[in-house]
Amino acid sequence: MADIFDDFPRRFPLAHLPTPLAEMKHLRAALGPHCPRLFIKRDDCTGLAGGGNKTRKLEFLIGEALAQGADTIVTTGALQSNHARQTAAAAVAAGLRATLVLMDMVPYDGRRYRSSGNRLLDEILGADVVVVPTGENPADVFKRVMGGIETRGGKSYFIPAGGSNATGSLGYAAAYIEIADQLAALGVARTRIVHASSSGGTQAGLVAGQGFREKGPAVHGINVYRADGEAMAGDILKLAVATAAKLGLPPPGADSLILEEGYMGARYGMPTPGMVEAVELVARTEAVLLDPVYTGKAMAGMIDLLRRGKFAEDETLVFLHTGGTPGLFAYEEEFLGTSN
């Protein structure tokens, strides 16, 4: 199928697309008689060394890095960053090196938090990892890292946290078309995509992508990242406008940006009881593994909103599974009942 994204010759193929769209009948039954139809879009199955949503963004980012002649990708994230792990894998696939500057920013003291999950996969994938302790200025670390690459005659390409700039967000504008067309093929109308939002590129891309499909799904983000939700929504809208501009689409309006509050808990990366309940419920009804930092909290939000009757019964919800399952291994005590 030809589409406008074929006009971006710099797209470097990394993802197994399209990802599956499956109905969650057992979860729906578990949530009671008034629950609308539920689907799940399996972007945990994008296929790149554990999968996840960053893979779609990286197709465009790595493409740009190659076009610029870079030999080393530099990116950043939390210690258990799914983005950093997928970037390390994408660099391998493209024959590039990767330096991950990881922030020790989540005050979680789980036994495996600093050694397992994504952190372990970063090592196995052969990335150069620099951990920035709390209190150290990240800017100094970046300067040192970039300087080191230059000194050895290399050329770096910097990807911001989460791959969330207008280039990365192209991946989710393309994904919006994929989702809208899968739903249309099933004859499902009045749909809403629900997903975890953090650095914002996923939501910005989806919202920009609405410009391609007039009657396509609404986009409903759930904030799992920032305490200042309003500023975050403003930033995501700006990114959506920039992404739409890249695609020659009209700028999305503020009313297209829905960012639900109340499900992050104390702060980013810290477990909540709702997250644990959601991870276990979805595993035990649908055999789908969510993650502790993003999709578990987003699913907890969707379930809570459903229980409170916040969605119309004749609407169909599509939960976008953005990946992150390696993170489960970094948070084992939450699921073994052995925390605290």
Ligand SMILES: *Cc1c(COP(=O)(O)O)cnc(C)c1O
């Ligand atoms: C990064 C990430 C998100 C959030 O996507 P953004 O584009 O950063 O908002 C959601 N889920 C998982 C598993 C992620 O790794």
